[in-house]
Amino acid sequence: xxxxxxxxxxxxxxxxxxxxxxxxxxxxxxxxxxxxxxxxxxxxxxxxxxxxxxxxxxxxxxxxxxxxxxxxxxxxxxxxxxxxxxxxxxxxxxxxxxxxxxxxxxxxxxxxxxxxxxxxxxxxxxxxxxxxxxxxxxxxxxxxxxxxxxxxxxxxxxxxxxxxxxxxxxxxxxxxxxxxxxxxxxxxxxxxxxxxxxxxxxxxxxxxxxxxxxxxxxxxxxxxxxxxxxxxxxxxxxxxxxxxxxxxxxxxxxxxxxxxxxxxxxxxxxxxxxxxxxxxxxxxxxxxxxxxxxxxxxxxxxxxxxxxx
Amino acid sequence: xxxxxxxxxxxxxxxxxxxxxxxxxxxxxxxxxxxxxxxxxxxxxxxxxxxxxxxxxxxxxxxxxxxxxxxxxxxxxxxxxxxxxxxxxxxxxxxxxxxxxxxxxxxxxxxxxxxxxxxxxxxxxxxxxxxxxxxxxxxxxxxxxxxxxxxxxxxxxxxxxxxxxxxxxxxxxxxxxxxxxxxxxxxxxxxxxxxxxxxxxxxxxxxxxxxxxxxxxxxxxxxxxxxxxxxxxxxxxxxxxxxxxxxxxxxxxxxxxxxxxxxxxxxxxxxxxxxxxxxxxxxxxxxxxxxxxxxxxxxxxxxxxxxxxxxxxxxxxxxxxxxxxxxxxxxxxxxx
Numbered sequence: 304x305x306x307x308x309x310x311x312x313x314x315x316x317x318x319x320x321x322x323x324x325x326x327x328x329x330x331x332x333x334x335x336x337x338x339x340x341x342x343x344x345x346x347x348x349x350x351x352x353x354x355x356x357x358x359x360x361x362x363x364x365x366x367x368x369x370x371x372x373x374x375x376x377x378x379x380x381x382x383x384x385x386x387x388x389x390x391x392x393x394x395x396x397x398x399x400x401x402x403x404x405x406x407x408x409x410x411x412x413x414x415x416x417x418x419x420x421x422x423x424x425x426x427x428x429x430x431x432x433x434x435x436x437x438x439x440x441x442x443x444x445x446x447x448x449x450x451x452x453x454x455x456x457x458x459x460x461x462x463x464x465x466x467x468x469x470x471x472x473x474x475x476x477x478x479x480x481x482x483x484x485x486x487x488x489x490x491x492x493x494x495x496x497x498x499x500x501x502x503x504x505x506x507x508x509x510x511x512x513x514x515x516x517x518x519x520x521x522x523x524x525x526x527x528x529x530x531x532x533x534x535x536x537x538x539x540x541x542x543x544x545x546x547x548x549x550x551x552x553x554x555x556x557x558x559x560x561x562x563x564x565x566x567x568x569x570x571x572x573x574x575x576x577x578x579x580x581x582x583x584x585x586x587x588x589x590x591x592x593x594x595x596x597x598x599x600x601x602x603x604x605x606x607x608x609x610x611x612x
Numbered sequence: 613x614x615x616x617x618x619x620x621x622x623x624x625x626x627x628x629x630x631x632x633x634x635x636x637x638x639x640x641x642x643x644x645x646x647x648x649x650x651x652x653x654x655x656x657x658x659x660x661x662x663x664x665x666x667x668x669x670x671x672x673x674x675x676x677x678x679x680x681x682x683x684x685x686x687x688x689x690x691x692x693x694x695x696x697x698x699x700x701x702x703x704x705x706x707x708x709x710x711x712x713x714x715x716x717x718x719x720x721x722x723x724x725x726x727x728x729x730x731x732x733x734x735x736x737x738x739x740x741x742x743x744x745x746x747x748x749x750x751x752x753x754x755x756x757x758x759x760x761x762x763x764x765x766x767x768x769x770x771x772x773x774x775x776x777x778x779x780x781x782x783x784x785x786x787x788x789x790x791x792x793x794x795x796x797x798x799x800x801x802x803x804x805x806x807x808x809x810x811x812x813x814x815x816x817x818x819x820x821x822x823x824x825x826x827x828x829x830x831x832x833x834x835x836x837x838x839x840x841x842x843x844x845x846x847x848x849x850x851x852x853x854x855x856x857x858x859x860x861x862x863x864x865x866x867x868x869x870x871x872x873x874x875x876x877x878x879x880x881x882x883x884x885x886x887x888x889x890x891x892x893x894x895x896x897x898x899x900x901x902x903x904x905x906x907x908x909x910x911x912x913x914x915x916x917x918x919x920x921x922x923x924x925x926x927x928x929x930x931x932x933x934x935x936x937x938x939x940x941x942x943x944x945x946x947x948x
Contacts, residue, residue, distance in 0.1 A: 335855070
């Protein structure tokens, strides 16, 4: 109970918000718009999984938004050429993995700080995308939207896929050797090395995985609309990092739980529609989101100080 | 060390005189002279299709008028980056700077500095403080745009009912100006219409889609969504389509015909409103050239803008003309 105090308090906050909505804006729970909202957040959830691994291993990746844009444009361009969805998906995941590997080589291989490396790649991919795409939308062929399913079917499939990914990764982090290595490297890389773990290999792998997940998320995003916006993905890094931090992943590495991140993202993603449904002015949205993140960081700080004493 | 200092000061002097002289001499002579003019052109963001179309017009004008065009700007809307680029251009010693300003107050200091160094400044699309530039190339006055938007919305809704606005950001200067004028028009002419909410979409289509979906759920009586930044128009349309409210909730907005064609043809979006964007870029460069050559002076009421012909001025505003309404009937005639 005490061990999961943080995750439970985030869940309590979410529950309070949902209860408030049930009371004051019951139409928030109309099934069709609710499903649409879940589907819209599914790609962000997949990115947040990768971000959680990155932060647990004591790194950060702020280039995911730009990676997302590049993958979306690659996927959209191939889809526009009428290639099958499988090819589009593989190409997008592959592109993401390559971009992630680029970060990984610089960070794990050369030992450069991840904040600087991913800042540089963030700007580089973004500019390259502007140059190549010039802001043009890509029109997708008709069969692409909802992967050929009905709208409701497609939305359900996307939500199921995202939740399945969380479950799979949560299980793997706990039960696979590679998963435990991520925690070990994040809490003490030197000790991990002495225990026979390869910290550089683990870090590299985490960044490749992050990129691959971004590639998947990009496809999950473009199938929800008939056009690809090359600016999609702006601000995604903040969303994913915020979900992880609010969900109880320690910024200092070594601690975190994917179900916590799941709840964290749900909380953050509920704030915006909740304000609309409660008829609150849009000006408050970002302030409230910032406040939630601040609370989470302060809670973290207090806990680590108490731990040291 | 001293030699270096001397070199720099002489270079500086040459540049300073080089910048001032042509404008003085052309005032009397009236011709461009031997040196090619350099005009620096900055959009709010380089990655936006709207500003790319603007740039295409600028490039055409540069070719027609025989000037050198520099094009640079922030990748995302970023006022600090705009200041930085202006500073670079001051150091470079260009002849004219033309800017679409993200932050009115923020950029004005840098622009005044440019003017003090003898560089001519004009703004387009979104203005700076009036004392920081000579002219503002106005795509259509704020009132003109707001009135067309509000009138079209009211017409689509039959003069009564709830509507909502999707904007880019709550800080964007030109959009706030439009919103103010929409409010005025609303109070003045359409007392039975009610603006329920204004939501920002950060200039992203997907965010506009989500915000519209939320609005449709939260305001079941909503009759119309008005999107006043270009990526928001297809975003709002997609949300209406997915909610199964095509025709019941009307969509209109300021956007590009190319991004909205499918929705307009399917009857999801009823009206797309825009001025001819390429002409805005063209007119900006034409005005900048005329300003540098001394053909366009404060107090002028008209000037000749290349292929666009005679253009009217209102005070220090160079006005492009009335906004244009793209509908099902005419949208196929435009390819930008």
